[in-house]
Amino acid sequence: MQRWIGIPDAALGAVAYLGDAVLGLAGSTQRWRHRPWLVVLFGIDVIPLGGVSAILVIIQTTVLGQWCFLCLVTAFISLVLVYWAYDEVWSSITYLRRVWQ
Template sequence: MFDQNAQIDSDLNAAVPPYSYNPSAWSQRVPICILAGIATVIASYMALYQWRLIDSVWDPVFGDGTAKVLDSKVAQTMDRWIGIPDAALGAFAYLGDAVLGMAGSTRRWQYRPWLVLLFGIDVIPLGVVSSVLVILQGTVVGYWCFLCLVTAVISLILAYWAYDEVYVSLSYLWRVWSKTHSWRELGYAFCGVPSEQALAAGREIVEEAR
């Protein structure tokens, strides 16, 4: 049983190895949220064109390339598969990045692993999918979309920036498992339910950086 007198570590900004900083710090997460917000606006703008709520779409590099990509058979096929334009799906995903990036404390890697992993699932696959779609633009569609390239670059940056926090949370969960070999304890740690073993694992990780 969890000792009710056990104290949760109050040092929310402690550095976490193998890094010399705290991956859950606001200084790490706010830039992700800002960039995700920019991508949300860009993707929403392209979705408005795909929904024909606006007549044209801006592209300063490839002329009508963006419009041709958004109107391509690939985009139309994806629309039929998922029920909404692919740009709209991207906008929802980027908005999710921003919302999940803002949620939780600066020690959520330990106290809310489920939130960090959900954040990672939203951010990292999105970067991979965006890269694949950009490759399809040139190889299958035959045109390039400037705004799509911008959001793809943003996606890769977001995935790179989010990786450290996801890695630390997974390392923490692995340590809990190594200490307990208990699915119950691991489940508690994943959900953020305090336990003596989970708190001890978190303290050990933080102390390694001191």
């Protein structure tokens, strides 16, 4: 990735996980209603990161034939975040559709 855009992979991952933390902690329990755009941004950050983590774990198994413990832990955390965020993101999108109609 560094060859393509000039930014190290670790820096991109750190920014993505920082975004998860900041957007995940921002707002209250009713933020899906009061700040739905914040929840949508959280979903845009969390859901692709979980997908990429799953793909990287599959690549570790099939292509490399080795496991990276830190990679497995972060992939697990990313997938748990997707599971936790899904309902809130879906509620925000549904709420925004209702408001815009």
